[in-house]
Amino acid sequence: MTEQRPPDTTGLRAWLGLAVILGPVLLVSMDGSILFLAMPRISQDLSPSADQALWILDSYGFAVGALLVAFGSIGDRYGRLRLLMAGATVFGLGSAGAAFAPNPELLIACRTLMGVAGATLLPSALAVLSELFPDARRRAQAIGIFAAAFAAGFAIGPIVGGALLGPYWWGSVFLVNLPVIAAFLLLAPVLLREVRSSGTGRVDAASVVTSVGGLLLTIYGVKHLAAEGMSPLPFATLLLGGATLTYFVLRQQRLAHPLIDFSLFRDRLFTLAIITGLLPLAAWSATAFLSGIYLQSVLDLSVLHAALLALPGATVLTLACLLTPALVDRIGKRAALVVCHFSIAGGLLLLLPTAVSGGIVWYVASTTVAAVGYGISFSVVADTAVAAVPPERAGSAGAIAETGNEIGNALGIALLGSLAALLFRLEGPGLAPTLDQTLRLPSLVPAAAQDAKAAFVMALHVVVVVASVLHVALGAVALRRLPVHRGVLKEAAEPAGRGGRA
Structure with a gap:
């Protein structure tokens, strides 16, 4: 049986509890992007092989994406706060080990350990948050703040990395995690309470x-x-x-008590919301990766300058996450999902005027417009996942949403990034497989460098068009197939009547 709570006990303690939860959430998302800037310094100090460098970057995301669903269900059954505390402790230990790793092998091991810990934090944090805010309206606001923190972590990771890597060594990008983890471990037992379900059966x-x-x-x-x-x-x-x-x-x-309740996907709104968690992350990760190369290798901007150009989009993204609950309450989730996909498509298409000779203004405009859709995506997906299930399954539902995000992030770079690489190989000067490798060739003539940059920009434009078409298609599905009158409060209140469902 799940512990019963009064209809609305929201107070100062709940909001302080939310603030405590946001610390680890910010770290988990920030660690997904902060390491890109540190890799050149790591390569100088540790001399990893090409395969080891790949694993240094990917081991964290692999572990998070692979374990989210499992830890979401384990937290539901054995205690969400307990899992949060254990995960935060391991995340801190992994961060300290990574900061002082003397060789690539230990750094990969510590990054994997951090990924395992990160997989425990996200679904359990979302589930604990849903218990702090039983009122549907307050919970939607809190999840919007949660989503904003998660999104902000992705956006500010490169900026924080650029600031730290100037005066400090590469390990500082890991040590920055430790004060946040220490504060969480001190305050969480005071402000949060253990929540578990005894009616969901054993873990299979x-x-x-x-x-x-x-x-x-x-x-x-x-x-x-x-x-x-x-x-x-x-x-x-x-x-x-x-x-x-x-x-x-x-x-x-x-199974009587499955790890994932796939019957949830019979609800068209839930299914479209989960896809909305996957596709925007795929578009975002791919275009952010390619745009970073465009700004630094085509336009020759510094790493910090390129990171600072992302600030307007990051600001709009954070505001969109915070304001989405009020928007959904007014226009409904169907309209919000339509706005989400069409604004992302429109923002991505603003990258088409970029060129070898310039495009900074178009880049800033693109990230700012698309950020509206990304913010709606983060907030609506999380709220829909939690509202669609009874409280004792909140961790598993949150894990489905977050797993969609992580898989989207991985597939975006893998699939859309590989499309860009293929087009560059076909249209470029044929001197090296990537733009950066081409530009580092010692005997490269200016005309070949210009051709390589032009081929890369063309590949970026094709990826943008493909991602935009996918978002337009998904927006059209939302417009045609979803019911009109399904407000956030009605949907969030539905699980109360299904509390006995396992």
């Missing part, structure tokens, strides 16, 4: 293993196929991952 070990293994194998296969082209090992890994995930899905349908 086979489901945990197959969900983790299937996601890890699939993400690994996709990433390496994108990087290396069609080769036997990544292709076999992808097939094995797909087969493992298929077995996982079929097994869930036979």
Whole structure:
């Protein structure tokens, strides 16, 4: 039975509890982007091989994406606050180890450990938050703030990294986590309370293993196929991952207490919301990755200058996350999802006027307009996931939403990034497989450099068009297939009548 609470106990303690939760959430999302700026310094000090450098970057995201669903369900069953405390402790230990790692192998191990801990924090934090705010309106506002913090972490990661890497060594990008973790461990037991469900059954070990293994194998296969082209090992890994995930899905349908309740996807709004969590992250990660190369390698801007140009978009993104609950309350989730996808598509298309000779204004305009849709996506997806299930399943629902985000982030760079790489190889001067490698060639003549930059800009434009078309299509689906009158308060209140559902 799930512990019963009064209809609305929202007060100062709840808002302070939210503030405490936001610290680890900000760190988890920030760590996904902060390391890109530190890699040149890490390469100088630790001399990792090309494969080790890839694992330094990817091991964190692999672990987070593969374990989110499993830890969301484990927290539901064994205690969300307990899992939060354990995850924060491990995240701090992993950060300290990474900061002082003397070799690439230990750094990869510490980054993986941080990813495991990060996977415990996100779904449990969202579930604890839903218990702090039982009132639907207050919960929607709190989840908007939660989403804003998560989004802000992605946006400010490069800015924080650029500021730290000037006066300090590369390990400082990890040590910045420790004060936040220490504050959380001191304040969380005071402001938060343990919440668990005794009616959701035992954790099915086979489901945990197959969900983790299937996601890890699939993400690994996709990433390496994108990087290396069609080769036997990544292709076999992808097939094995797909087969493992298929077995996982079929097994869930036979269990009385599944790790993921796939019946949730019978609701069109829930399904579209989860897709809305995946596709915008794919578009965002791919265009952010390619735009970073455009600003630094095509326009020759410094790393910090390029990071500062993202500030207007980051500001709009944060405001959009905060204001989305009020917007949804006024126009409904259907209209909000339509606005989300069309604003992202419009913002992405503003990158089309960029050129080799300039495009800073278009880049800022693009990120600012698209940020409206990204902010709606973060907030609506999280709120829909929590509101669609009874309280004892909030962690699992939150994990589905966050897993969609992480998979979208991985697939965006893997698929859209590989499309850009293919187009560059076809249209570029043919001297090296990437723009950066081409520009570093010692005997490169100016005309070849100009051709390489032009080929990269063309590839960026094609990726932008593809991502925009996908968002227009999803916006059209939302416009045609979703019911009109489904406000946030009505949907958030529905689980109260289904509290007995496992």
